[in-house]
Amino acid sequence: MSVRVRFLPDDITVNAEVGESLLDVADKAGVFIPTGCLMGSCHACTVEVEDGNIIRACISSIPAGRKEMTINLFSDPTW
Numbered sequence: 001m002s003v004r005v006r007f008l009p010d011d012i013t014v015n016a017e018v019g020e021s022l023l024d025v026a027d028k029a030g031v032f033i034p035t036g037c038l039m040g041s042c043h044a045c046t047v048e049v050e051d052g053n054i055i056r057a058c059i060s061s062i063p064a065g066r067k068e069m070t071i072n073l074f075s076d077p078t079w
């Protein structure tokens with residue numbers, strides 16, 4: 001099942017599959033999410049989902065049960 005994933009602030013939407021990793025989806029969209037450890041401990045890859053949840057992209061994947069989701073990349077360079 002595919003999910004439409006929208007990345008802000010660039011406003012780029014791509015189709016992704018449930019279970020696909022967020023970093024892969026961002027890559028496919030041409031959106032750059034900074035990463036460091038890739039293990040969920042450094043928080044370099046932190047992004048915000050439309051419901052206000054803060055997640056770490058490197059340990060997150062596309063959830064089942066929704067048709068679309070919006071991912072907000074923090075533009076604050078101190079993150």
Ligand code: FES
Pocket residue numbers: 034035036037038039040041042043044045046056057058059
């Ligand atoms: S890259 Fe370190 S928490 Fe994701």
